[in-house]
Amino acid sequence: xxxxxxxxxxxxxxxxxxxxxxxxxxxxxxxxxxxxxxxxxxxxxxxxxxxxxxxxxxxxxxxxxxxxxxxxxxxxxxxxxxxxxxxxxxxxxxxxxxxxxxxxxxxxxxxxxxxxxxxxxxxxxxxxxxxxxxxxxxxxxxxxxxxxxxxxxxxxxxxxxxxxxxxxxxxxxxxxxxxxxxxxxxxxxxxxxxxxxxxxxxxxxxxxxxxxxxxxxxxxxxxxxxxxxxxxxxxxxxxxxxxxxxxxxxxxxxxxxxxxxxxxxxxxxxxxxxxxxxxxxxxxxxxxxxxxxxxxxxxxxxxxxxxxxxxxxxxxxxxxxxxxxxxxxxxxxxxxxxxxxxxxxxxxxxxxxxxxxxxxxxxxxxxxxxxxxxxxxxxxxxxxxxxxxxxxxxxxxxx
Numbered sequence: 001x002x003x004x005x006x007x008x009x010x011x012x013x014x015x016x017x018x019x020x021x022x023x024x025x026x027x028x029x030x031x032x033x034x035x036x037x038x039x040x041x042x043x044x045x046x047x048x049x050x051x052x053x054x055x056x057x058x059x060x061x062x063x064x065x066x067x068x069x070x071x072x073x074x075x076x077x078x079x080x081x082x083x084x085x086x087x088x089x090x091x092x093x094x095x096x097x098x099x100x101x102x103x104x105x106x107x108x109x110x111x112x113x114x115x116x117x118x119x120x121x122x123x124x125x126x127x128x129x130x131x132x133x134x135x136x137x138x139x140x141x142x143x144x145x146x147x148x149x150x151x152x153x154x155x156x157x158x159x160x161x162x163x164x165x166x167x168x169x170x171x172x173x174x175x176x177x178x179x180x181x182x183x184x185x186x187x188x189x190x191x192x193x194x195x196x197x198x199x200x201x202x203x204x205x206x207x208x209x210x211x212x213x214x215x216x217x218x219x220x221x222x223x224x225x226x227x228x229x230x231x232x233x234x235x236x237x238x239x240x241x242x243x244x245x246x247x248x249x250x251x252x253x254x255x256x257x258x259x260x261x262x263x264x265x266x267x268x269x270x271x272x273x274x275x276x277x278x279x280x281x282x283x284x285x286x287x288x289x290x291x292x293x294x295x296x297x298x299x300x301x302x303x304x305x306x307x308x309x310x311x312x313x314x315x316x317x318x319x320x321x322x323x324x325x326x327x328x329x330x331x332x333x334x335x336x337x338x339x340x341x342x343x344x345x346x347x348x349x350x351x352x353x354x355x356x357x358x359x360x361x362x363x364x365x366x367x368x369x370x371x372x373x374x375x376x377x378x379x380x381x382x383x384x385x386x387x388x389x390x391x392x393x394x395x396x397x398x399x
Contacts, residue, residue: 027218034211041204052193059186069175076172083165090158097151271396274314274379278399279304284392299390300380307375309366314342316359320385322350329370332363333385343380346372
């Protein structure tokens with residue numbers, strides 16, 4: 001039975017080892033996924049760096065343009081100031097000339113009755129006097145005409161100067177507005193890139209932290225796998241040692257007791273004793289708990305004996321169940337076909353498999369497996385194969 005226990009333990013450790021391997025593979029996949037996420041973020045950071053470099057170039061170009069525009073603005077402002085001064089001078093000249101023209105016109109009206117040539121001819125005393133008056137009139141008119149022409153020219157120049165100053169100022173102001181818009185655009189772009197950089201840095205830190213966590217889990221899984229391997233090796237070594245010990249015990253038993261009889265003669269009265277000799281150590285019913293785990297109700301009769309003593313089928317029937325239970329140890333349950341089942345517990349070895357058995361057939365060897373304080377056979381009779389419906393086998397066996 002120890003061989004079965006060791007085999008079960010090996011299977012359990014093998015299952016745990018398999019689970020740890022699967023877990024390690026799952027962690028490796030998680031780490032690979034994290035690497036892909038980190039690479040994607042780093043690629044995004046690379047692209048963002050290129051955008052930042054381009055933006056820096058744009059800002060530098062803008063700064064150069066801005067400085068040039070400021071220089072042009074200063075020059076234009078100087079030109080505007082000069083034009084403004086020129087405009088002031090022209091305005092002053094025009095105002096003074098206007099006063100002079102008004103004075104001349106007033107003087108002409110007062111000193112000359114008529115400005116017509118006919119009047120001058122009629123009033124002239126001689127041809128010489130007429131010519132003199134005509135020349136004087138022409139000279140006055142010509143002088144006034146020149147004055148008027150200069151006045152008109154200065155007014156046109158003044159208008160031209162004012163227009164040039166206004167246009168220059170408007171143009172430079174438009175450039176300043178355009179630069180302000182460009183500045184706002186570049187500032188927003190810079191802020192946007194800074195936000196993206198912060199987000200990518202945060203995402204990268206988060207994904208790297210997850211990767212570090214998965215790496216720790218992988219290390220823990222690998223450690224658990226190594227521990228499982230070590231336990232499995234130890235279990236296999238223990239199994240091999242137990243097999244050798246069992247073989248040695250079997251050999252010793254065979255030498256000391258001879259070969260185990262396959263069966264004992266069947267009784268014609270129904271139920272046969274499960275052992276060659278019956279020595280009761282604990283009866284059916286209430287008793288003190290011998291181990292602290294067995295309970296105070298005893299569902300069968302305990303018979304003492306030597307390790308390896310043959311255990312017989314009390315009646316003929318078929319094997320209902322056999323195996324190992326932490327409490328019952330190695331056990332065999334026989335179905336007798338008439339509503340009764342016999343139980344054989346704490347065996348050192350089970351010598352039957354499935355199928356039918358005959359009364360008196362050796363089904364196992366006495367031992368102390370399971371929840372047992374010493375070598376003995378627990379024999380029980382029940383109306384079910386499910387560890388319920390037990391009755392007292394004492395009166396049936398006559399003990």
